[in-house]
Amino acid sequence: MKISKIAKIAAVAIAFGLVVTTPVQAAGLSIQGSGASFPAALIEACKTPFAATGTDSYTYTSAGSGVGQSNSDKSIGDFWMTDGAYTAATKRSTLIHIPLVAAPTAILYNFPTTKKPLQLSAATIAGIFGGTITRWNDPAIVADNNRTTTVTIYKKDRLGNPAKDAKGNLIVLRKSTVNGNFTLPDQKITVVYRSDASGTSENFTMYLNKSVPSVWTKAKSKTFKDVFPGNINATENLGRVVGASSSNGVAQLAGKTPYSITYAEVNYAVANKLKIANVINPSGNVVAPDSVGTSAFLASATQDANGWLTYDFATKEPGAYTMGFVSYMLADTAYPDKAKAAAVKSIATFILSSACAKDVGANLGFAVIAGDLLKKSLSQVAKIG
Numbered sequence: 001m002k003i004s005k006i007a008k009i010a011a012v013a014i015a016f017g018l019v020v021t022t023p024v025q026a027a028g029l030s031i032q033g034s035g036a037s038f039p040a041a042l043i044e045a046c047k048t049p050f051a052a053t054g055t056d057s058y059t060y061t062s063a064g065s066g067v068g069q070s071n072s073d074k075s076i077g078d079f080w081m082t083d084g085a086y087t088a089a090t091k092r093s094t095l096i097h098i099p100l101v102a103a104p105t106a107i108l109y110n111f112p113t114t115k116k117p118l119q120l121s122a123a124t125i126a127g128i129f130g131g132t133i134t135r136w137n138d139p140a141i142v143a144d145n146n147r148t149t150t151v152t153i154y155k156k157d158r159l160g161n162p163a164k165d166a167k168g169n170l171i172v173l174r175k176s177t178v179n180g181n182f183t184l185p186d187q188k189i190t191v192v193y194r195s196d197a198s199g200t201s202e203n204f205t206m207y208l209n210k211s212v213p214s215v216w217t218k219a220k221s222k223t224f225k226d227v228f229p230g231n232i233n234a235t236e237n238l239g240r241v242v243g244a245s246s247s248n249g250v251a252q253l254a255g256k257t258p259y260s261i262t263y264a265e266v267n268y269a270v271a272n273k274l275k276i277a278n279v280i281n282p283s284g285n286v287v288a289p290d291s292v293g294t295s296a297f298l299a300s301a302t303q304d305a306n307g308w309l310t311y312d313f314a315t316k317e318p319g320a321y322t323m324g325f326v327s328y329m330l331a332d333t334a335y336p337d338k339a340k341a342a343a344v345k346s347i348a349t350f351i352l353s354s355a356c357a358k359d360v361g362a363n364l365g366f367a368v369i370a371g372d373l374l375k376k377s378l379s380q381v382a383k384i385g
Contacts, residue, residue: 028055029343035061035068035081036199037247039101039327041267042366043081046356053350056343064246066197066222072330079344080330083199084206084222085308094334097307098380099326100351102298102367104289105204106323107277108269109261110254111136111185117288119180120144121280122211122322128261129191129208130216130229131237136259137184145182149286150175152319154296159358159368161295162319170296170317178286185259188240192254192262195243197222203325204263210313211282211322266290266365283318291367293321298373307380324367331384338385345384352377 033043040062051057060081061067068080073090085097107120120128124140127133133140154162155171162170194201205227206220218227225232225243232241244253247264254262255272262274266289269276278286287293297320300312313322329348335341350356357368369377 028057029340031056031058031079031340031343031347032077033058033060033079033081033347034063034071034077035330036065036083036327037062038065038083038103038105038200038265038325039081039366040247041265041364042101042103042356042361043351045360045364046351049355049360050347050350054346056346058343058347062246062248064196065199065202068330078335078340079347081327082330083325083327084202084220085306085328086330092332094332095330096333096380096383098329098331098348099303099307099309099369099373099377100329100348101327101357101361102294102324102369103265103291103327103361103365104294104321104324104367105200105207105263106266106269106289107261107279108251108254108264108272108274109277110257110274111187111259113182113275116182117275118145118182118277119149119280119286120277122208122282123215125279126208126212126215128189129193129263131191131232131234131241132215132230134189134236134240135186136189137186142182142184144180144280145184146180149178149180149280150284150318151178152285152287154292154319156292157370159354159370160291160362161368161370162292162299164371170299170319172318175318187259190254190257190260191241192250192257192260193224193241193243194245194247194250194263195225196245198224198246199327200247200264204323206311207313207323210311279321279323281318281320281322282314283316283320285318285320287319287321289321289323290365291362293319294324294367295370296320297322297324298326298367298369299371301373303373303376307376326369331381333383333385335385341385345381348381348384349378352381 072080208216251268300315
């Protein structure tokens, strides 16, 4: 029997100690991210579908915007998330902001009600969190919930965002009038705030100050207690205005504290058996903290060359949810490892895509960044290198 040519080649390989193997696909890179808790649920939920698109993977540590910013200064990890623009002198010059995740900040509360949610105006929210409204049957809360308001319904596009006409205006399908009728309990309000440096606090206090500066007299800050308009340590506030770390922390504490109120992302409500309030916007509309209202609000925002957004808290867009914000990815334009740069760019692109933002994010309460804002975000992603 003749020995085949292949067998002869194999014999030669063995004789010279050569190993013939089938090529194996590279294991890929494991990219490390950290920072804001605001986008954490979406980033975590998109981890598996992203890994399925290629060889790279990532992990994300939700520790607050302050930690994300600090880690970016020290180059700890590969990308960082912050809910507010990072402008500190310690910021590395090669870092850029990418509006990556959009979602509402919600007012969560803990007391038995009917199925109908509370509705609160900016002035009332500021009074509650600023310590001047201390009981649930306060006249301001009663007035908000026993008045005639309007609900606006938009036509939606394929991404679930409000559709636009040829002139760029949002298309309203219909409006309905709602007559409030709510009996409120004579109970003390316990306010639960973020005690750590938080982009959620920064955006929330910005909303309060820009919406009702006569009530919330201090400018925004990542640290809630630093911009509390009164004395947070006053006798009347001790044990009634209390702090907890992280969005999960405030939601858990509020969930254990009857007649409490806090601010966090929508997805923390269900697990902690909290109810979600609607907000009365500048047009007098009652708006739920959902993707449609968030998108309607972001449509009025402007963006500068750094990628930072300026929100219009006085917008007259009828269905705008005026506590809808974006969380920014901090990424480098000069990574020492170009393979990591490419991986971070892929992660950012995927999170902005429908496969993440819509297919995964819709069920978690996130909004899809689209239109001109998406174009600007992708132009920032292109700078990663």
